[in-house]
Amino acid sequence: MIQDDLSELKDENVHMIDGQYKYNGYEYIRHDNSKSGTEGNIGKMLAVKNTLVNDCDQLVIKSVPLVQGKTYELEFMFLKGEELRYTFKYQAQLKKGLLILNNHISKCHGVPYLLGGCEISQSRIGLTKDHHLLIQNYKDNSGAFLLFFWAGYTINYAEKYQRIN
Template sequence: MEKIKYLVIILITLLSFSSCASFSEKIIENKTTPLTQEKLQHIEGTYAMKSYDSYIKLNIDKEVQPLKEPKNNTISELTNGQSLDEIVLDKVKVDVKIVADDKIRFLYRIQDSIIKKDSFTFKLQENGMLHLENREIDSSGIPHFIGRIEIKKSRIGLSKNNDLLINHVYFKSNVALILGYSLKNNTSFYFKRLSK
């Protein structure tokens, strides 16, 4: 019985932190072409692997700022947390395809050679963005009391000029008794459309 209580407390805590890792609407405001169920195929196409533009909104800032030194600036790192060899990044192209009403595929290739594939289920939100089911939660200890939690998640959409837009959230909280530290940032990255 005690184990069940402990698990329930941990689940409630994780869910409360998960809501702290919410997306900022301000970072994509007036920068997207909203998708609808009928127009999901508009996101399909071939894109460059590396972003050409990026912005950040920290939890302590009210304004959206250009990201001066983007770190996670590839489609692969933002969707599945995996990086590819720096040597080949400029050669990699990413084919994005809707493969079911709620599933999207990313195919990474150099010319006709496939490097890897990723598929994610998604939910189409009212704002016209696709929220990927790629949430990563890493925790230790007892969050809120003594512990640590990290949450990462992404949503994708189309920019005004028809390029791929990825909005990424990173939330981290460390607590030791009453002393605590938390960081939350929203970043948006833009990837050039190479072909439909």
């Protein structure tokens, strides 16, 4: 989906993700690799629930390698001008040139695959060839009624955010 504009991250260059980015995206890519006119923001892409991020204009990311190989701690700092509004940390695994955030969400209702379903989501981040931030989200919603599987939905999309410095 995003391979044509991906700068592959490796152990020796993960620090390149560190930087300051604009809060609003400049390009939204749908699951079929087509571009959409619907740009969002980093807060929505990372599913941040805190309302303090709604009027932010910048994101700063700092990465720290952890002792376990290919595992990193990423600190996300949301700014409005020079004022720090909100901060949080995720651990991430380096895999296939992207950092897979430890923000895996799995919500099930009813008895999955018998009388209910599950919704699963996760995010990956990386850099474009121009070193802008790339966030890719994956969401899957599936379920069944007495083992009759119905077609839920799967959404796979990405958004790009311009690097400030």
